Amino acid sequence: MMDALGEPQSVLVLGGSSEIARATVKALPRARLRRVVLAGRPSGALDAAVADLTAAGIAGVAAERFDATDTASHGEFIDRVFTAGDVDLVILAFGVLGDQALAETDPSLAVTMATTNYTGAVSVGLHVARRLRVQGHGVLVVLSSVAGDRARRSNFVYGSTKAGLDAFAQGLGDALHGSGARVLVVRPGFVRSRMTEGLEEAPMTVDPQDVAAVVVAGLRKGKETVYAPGPLRFVMTGLKSLPRPIFRRLPM
Amino acid sequence: MSTPTDSPLMRDESERVLTGWGRTAPSAARVRAVSSVDEVLDTVASADPRGVLARGLGRTYGDGAQSGGATVLDLAGMSSVVLDPSAATVTAGAGVSLDDLLRIIVPAGFFVPVTPGTRMVTIGGAIAADVHGKNHHVEGTFGSHVSWMTVVDGTGGVRVLDPAGTPDEFWATVGGMGLTGVMTEATFNVLPITSSRISVDTDRTVDLDDVMDRMITGDDEYRYSVAWIDSTHASGRGVLTRGDHAPADWLPEKDRSDPLAYDARALATVPPIFPNGLVNPLTMRAFNEVWFRKAPKSRRGELQTIPTFFHPLDIAHEWNRGYGPRGFLQYQFAVPDSGGHLVATTLHRLRSIGALSLVTVLKRFGASNPAPLSFPQPGWTLAIDVPAGIEGLAVVLDELDELVLAEGGRLYLAKDSRMSPAMMAASYPRLAEWQLVRDRMDPRGIFTSDLARRLSL
Numbered sequence: 001m002m003d004a005l006g007e008p009q010s011v012l013v014l015g016g017s018s019e020i021a022r023a024t025v026k027a028l029p030r031a032r033l034r035r036v037v038l039a040g041r042p043s044g045a046l047d048a049a050v051a052d053l054t055a056a057g058i059a060g061v062a063a064e065r066f067d068a069t070d071t072a073s074h075g076e077f078i079d080r081v082f083t084a085g086d087v088d089l090v091i092l093a094f095g096v097l098g099d100q101a102l103a104e105t106d107p108s109l110a111v112t113m114a115t116t117n118y119t120g121a122v123s124v125g126l127h128v129a130r131r132l133r134v135q136g137h138g139v140l141v142v143l144s145s146v147a148g149d150r151a152r153r154s155n156f157v158y159g160s161t162k163a164g165l166d167a168f169a170q171g172l173g174d175a176l177h178g179s180g181a182r183v184l185v186v187r188p189g190f191v192r193s194r195m196t197e198g199l200e201e202a203p204m205t206v207d208p209q210d211v212a213a214v215v216v217a218g219l220r221k222g223k224e225t226v227y228a229p230g231p232l233r234f235v236m237t238g239l240k241s242l243p244r245p246i247f248r249r250l251p252m
Numbered sequence: 253m254s255t256p257t258d259s260p261l262m263r264d265e266s267e268r269v270l271t272g273w274g275r276t277a278p279s280a281a282r283v284r285a286v287s288s289v290d291e292v293l294d295t296v297a298s299a300d301p302r303g304v305l306a307r308g309l310g311r312t313y314g315d316g317a318q319s320g321g322a323t324v325l326d327l328a329g330m331s332s333v334v335l336d337p338s339a340a341t342v343t344a345g346a347g348v349s350l351d352d353l354l355r356i357i358v359p360a361g362f363f364v365p366v367t368p369g370t371r372m373v374t375i376g377g378a379i380a381a382d383v384h385g386k387n388h389h390v391e392g393t394f395g396s397h398v399s400w401m402t403v404v405d406g407t408g409g410v411r412v413l414d415p416a417g418t419p420d421e422f423w424a425t426v427g428g429m430g431l432t433g434v435m436t437e438a439t440f441n442v443l444p445i446t447s448s449r450i451s452v453d454t455d456r457t458v459d460l461d462d463v464m465d466r467m468i469t470g471d472d473e474y475r476y477s478v479a480w481i482d483s484t485h486a487s488g489r490g491v492l493t494r495g496d497h498a499p500a501d502w503l504p505e506k507d508r509s510d511p512l513a514y515d516a517r518a519l520a521t522v523p524p525i526f527p528n529g530l531v532n533p534l535t536m537r538a539f540n541e542v543w544f545r546k547a548p549k550s551r552r553g554e555l556q557t558i559p560t561f562f563h564p565l566d567i568a569h570e571w572n573r574g575y576g577p578r579g580f581l582q583y584q585f586a587v588p589d590s591g592g593h594l595v596a597t598t599l600h601r602l603r604s605i606g607a608l609s610l611v612t613v614l615k616r617f618g619a620s621n622p623a624p625l626s627f628p629q630p631g632w633t634l635a636i637d638v639p640a641g642i643e644g645l646a647v648v649l650d651e652l653d654e655l656v657l658a659e660g661g662r663l664y665l666a667k668d669s670r671m672s673p674a675m676m677a678a679s680y681p682r683l684a685e686w687q688l689v690r691d692r693m694d695p696r697g698i699f700t701s702d703l704a705r706r707l708s709l
Contacts, residue, residue, distance in 0.1 A: 001315065001320075001702050001705050001706035002277055003276075003315075003669060003670040003706060004274060004277050004314060004315075004579065004640050004669030004670045005276075005640060005646045005649075005669075007646060007670070009706065029646060031646060031672065032672060034673075086320070086705060126261075129261055130260045130261065133260060133261055133321075134260075134321050135279075135302070135320050135321045136279045136280040136281055136302070136320030136321035136322070137277075137279035137320040137321075137702070172261075175261045176261065178263055178267070178269060179261075179263060179267070179269075179280050180278055180279045180280030180281075180320055180321075181280075222577075
């Protein structure tokens with residue numbers, strides 16, 4: 001149970017090797033944490049995340065096998081995690097960036113991106129929501145992206161998957177209104193991480209720790225949508241209102 | 253095509269988001285109103301894995317009267333009251349509030365054996381939390397005055413529990429936070445009175461040593477005693493009020509024709525939209541200053557009404573909204589006399605992070621009763637309200653928990669909303685003993701609450 005001071009006891013990370021999710025778990029108040037499930041495909045990065053969080057003094061960290069693209073397995077997986085005990089916080093953090101040019105050349109790569117970022121998230125998101133409704137409390141944090149706010153020429157395949165995910169997460173939050181459970185949509189800008197290694201940094205670039213701080217503050221205040229960094233909200237409002245002939249010519 | 257009502261995300265009509273009085277950590281449950289033992293039995297028989305919990309008037313500050321996803325029973329329909337004047341006992345349905353009860357029994361010349369600082373609690377809640385009042389040092393908790401009670405347990409049995417015949421089950425239910433079953437009715441002693449007035453002695457106290465000395469040396473002479481402490485003032489100054497029921501012939505001439513007249517009304521309701529900053533250090537200091545100044549330096553034998561003396565907080569409905577949307581909590585511990593220094597430590601530590609309180613209450617406890625989870629133990633208890641949004645509060649309270657534990661003390665489950673499971677187990681050493689009895693009464697684990705989940709009860 002989340003206590004009166006917002007301290008969670010149990011956390012499920014979908015996409016357990018995500019650097020943003022790992023930073024978020026580290027930034028959470030941890031005095032009452034006793035169960036942290038890092039769900040993902042078995043990998044060195046997943047094992048490293050377990051080791052890192054455990055070394056940081058967080059109790060009960062364990063990895064569980066989970067594949068975002070294997071949607072048929074999602075129901076059984078989520079039921080198993082929730083049957084073992086209530087989950088106070090679920091962080092939906094998996095996603096692939098992919099290469100826009102390659103995806104344009106080989107649409108099957110675009111399909112992979114869409115399957116992971118959107119289809120997989122919709123599937124597991126609905127299963128999580130069903131269980132949050134049953135337990136009558138809990139928060140689902142969905143890592144969306146500013147790329148979904150408006151599709152850009154340079155990465156519209158990725159952007160469109162995040163646009164779909166973002167719309168889904170907002171609707172899910174409304175569906176859960178009054179159920180005791182809620183959804184927090186997180187829209188980071190450019191984040192320095194493994195996923196963006198080698199890419200040219202955009203203005204207002206942040207680290208996973210910065211996103212984590214925004215998420216934890218948003219949880220404490222009961223927010224529904226947060227940007228990381230916060231002022232990106234205003235930048236995106238401006239960008240979204242630009243006429244297309246101008247937006248198209250922007251160097252981004 | 254399926255309709256939205258088939259959706260597992262669809263809300264049930266009976267669903268309510270519930271919190272405690274502190275308005276923190278909400279969870280949703282299906283609320284079912286029941287008015288007979290059969291309906292309670294039916295709910296228990298058809299319980300799903302999220303379980304069942306009885307809820308009274310929701311005055312528990314934390315998460316003891318809520319249970320996410322469960323069926324929460326509203327027993328307001330269990331409202332029968334039978335007063336036996338010759339035996340000085342009342343048999344009441346679990347949903348009867350002390351407010352309802354006082355309106356019936358005070359004009360008949362009786363008073364409840366124990367009342368907490370609000371009369372907006374039910375009989376079921378008073379026994380489940382084993383509440384105490386200003387007379388604990390003399391007369392113990394509410395549960396100590398119960399002669400028997402009817403409880404629907406987790407096996408679907410209707411049990412009549414009493415301290416002599418079923419001591420384990422009786423005392424596991426007293427203070428058991430509703431986790432042994434659903435109490436439907438209880439019989440308890442009431443106190444004969446000849447007037448509805450309290451004769452009150454009031455003393456302003458200059459610091460904590462002053463008030464604690466006076467309470468140690470003088471409390472035994474009074475049935476009722478409590479001190480209010482100015483949490484905003486470094487001295488720990490306060491107001492000590494002590495008293496007893498006034499005999500009818502102490503009343504002024506004009507009141508003697510109807511010495512048992514009883515009138516309890518709320519004067520105001522705090523509006524639902526409350527500016528977040530209304531309870532701030534400035535208003536907090538002002539309130540505490542006024543509360544201190546309005547008390548006489550020393551007065552003897554002032555006649556006060558029952559609501560004025562016992563239930564000053566009930567003057568405003570829903571005053572808990574005053575703390576704004578982030579809510580608040582109440583930190584209440586009990587320590588033996590040897591831990592009395594923690595009163596000053598707690599006030600100091602909370603003041604140092606800007607956690608000022610409106611309601612800060614110091615009281616001496618008398619003997620414990622046999623209930624394993626009953627809170628009071630001989631010594632001191634301090635209760636202090638704290639806004640939940642204060643920076644650094646979690647760390648300071650965890651540190652205070654350690655100090656309380658080291659002195660052999662514990663926290664009150666009816667107030668707690670944030671202690672750790674380890675603190676619970678260490679400070680209530682009879683928890684395992686209670687759990688054995690609970691498991692016998694509820695082998696399938698039907699009765700649960702957010703508090704029970706949070707503290708691994």
